[in-house]
Amino acid sequence: MSSLPRIATVVGSGTMGPGIAATLARAGVTVRLYDISTEAIERAEAAYGVVQGVLAAVDSPSAPGGSVTFGTDLDASLEGSELIIEAVPERLDLKQKVLADLEARIGDEVIIATNTSGIPITTMGKSMTLPGRLIGMHWSNPPHLIPMIEVIPGEDTDPALVEKLIGIVKAFDYVPVLEKEIPGFVENRVLYAILRECMALLDEGIVTPEGLDACVKWGIGYKLSVVGPTRLLDMAGLDIYQAVSGYLNKELDASTETPKLILDKIAEGKLGFKSGAGMYEYGPGDVDAKRKEIITGLIAARKTLSSIPEV
Numbered sequence: 001m002s003s004l005p006r007i008a009t010v011v012g013s014g015t016m017g018p019g020i021a022a023t024l025a026r027a028g029v030t031v032r033l034y035d036i037s038t039e040a041i042e043r044a045e046a047a048y049g050v051v052q053g054v055l056a057a058v059d060s061p062s063a064p065g066g067s068v069t070f071g072t073d074l075d076a077s078l079e080g081s082e083l084i085i086e087a088v089p090e091r092l093d094l095k096q097k098v099l100a101d102l103e104a105r106i107g108d109e110v111i112i113a114t115n116t117s118g119i120p121i122t123t124m125g126k127s128m129t130l131p132g133r134l135i136g137m138h139w140s141n142p143p144h145l146i147p148m149i150e151v152i153p154g155e156d157t158d159p160a161l162v163e164k165l166i167g168i169v170k171a172f173d174y175v176p177v178l179e180k181e182i183p184g185f186v187e188n189r190v191l192y193a194i195l196r197e198c199m200a201l202l203d204e205g206i207v208t209p210e211g212l213d214a215c216v217k218w219g220i221g222y223k224l225s226v227v228g229p230t231r232l233l234d235m236a237g238l239d240i241y242q243a244v245s246g247y248l249n250k251e252l253d254a255s256t257e258t259p260k261l262i263l264d265k266i267a268e269g270k271l272g273f274k275s276g277a278g279m280y281e282y283g284p285g286d287v288d289a290k291r292k293e294i295i296t297g298l299i300a301a302r303k304t305l306s307s308i309p310e311v
C-alpha cells in the first residue's frame, strides 16, 4: 500500500505552495491549495501551469489520479485531508496562529508538516494542543525541481511520525534527510555560511559580483553537485584540509549581523528579481529571461545528475 496520503492540503500559495502541490499531485495525491488571499490563489493557478510543464520536462514520475484545486475556503480545503503542509510567511507569531487555527478544524489523526526555513519545530508547536502531530518538512526552492526534503522532528513530535513522513517523501521519489532540530536546519546553515563569506568578499572589494558567481558556480557548485562535502574531503585529503583550515578558518568572516551591503540595497528598494534590481540591475524583460534561464539550467542539471551514480 502507498505511504502517500490520499488527500493533502497546502496552506499558503506563494513562492513555494504551487510547486509543493504540483509535486504531490504528480505522485497521485489529491491536493487542495489554500491561501488567505484571492490574488495569491490567482497567481498560484498561473504558476501551477508553468510548474506542470517543468515537471513534464524533467520526466518526473507521473501517477494517475492526482489533482490540484485552488481555494480560499479553509474548511473546504481541509475536508478529508490526511496531511497538511503549512507554507505561510516565515514569522513565528503567524505560524503559531495558523497552526492553532488549523488544529481547531481537523481530526486528531491529521499530520501537520511545516515548511519553515529554520524556525525550531518545538517553538512553533507551543501554540498547539497536539504538538506531537507537528513535524518539519523543509522543501528547497524550487520545490518541484529540488528532489531533497529535510525532515525535522521537534522535541514533542511523535516518533512514529518521523518514519511516516520519511515514507511519504520516498513515495514521491524525493530524498528525505533526517536531522536533529537546530535553527536554520542543515541546508540553510551551510548556505548562510557560504553567503556570509561571499558578502564579506564583495564588501571588501576582493572580487566583482560576476567573478564571485563564476568562482562559486564552477569552483564549488559544480563539484558539490556531484560529490557532497564529506566525500569531497576524502577526494582532497584530510591532511590538506588540516593544513588549509589551520591558517584559513581564523580569517573567515564571523559577523553576526546582516551585511551592510545588503541593508543598503534594501534601503534603495533593491530586493532582487521581485523589484527589478538587487545585487544586479535588470532592464525590461531581463528578469523574465533570467528566470527562464535558471529553470532551463536546473532542468538540464537535474536530468544529468539523476542519470549518474551517487558518489
Ligand SMILES: NC(=O)c1ccc[n+]([C@@H]2O[C@H](COP(=O)([O-])OP(=O)(O)OC[C@H]3O[C@@H](n4cnc5c(N)ncnc54)[C@H](O)[C@@H]3O)[C@@H](O)[C@H]2O)c1
Pocket: 011, 012, 013, 014, 015, 016, 017, 034, 035, 036, 037, 040, 086, 087, 088, 089, 090, 091, 098, 115, 116, 117, 118, 138, 139, 140, 141
Ligand atoms: N521562498 C523560498 O525560497 C523558501 C524555500 C524553502 C522554505 N521556505 C519557507 O516556506 C514558507 C513559505 O515561503 P514562501 O516563500 O512561499 O512565502 P510567500 O510569502 O511567497 O507565500 C506565503 C503565502 O502565504 C499566504 N498567507 C499568509 N497568511 C496566511 C494564512 N493565515 N493562511 C493561509 N495563507 C496565508 C500569503 O498570502 C502568501 O501567498 C516560509 O516558511 C519560508 O521560510 C521558503
Ligand SMILES: Cc1ncc(CO)c(C(=O)O)c1O
Pocket: 117, 140, 141, 188
Ligand atoms: C538565500 C535563501 N534564503 C532562504 C532560502 C529558503 O530556505 C533560500 C532557498 O533558495 O531555498 C535561499 O536561497
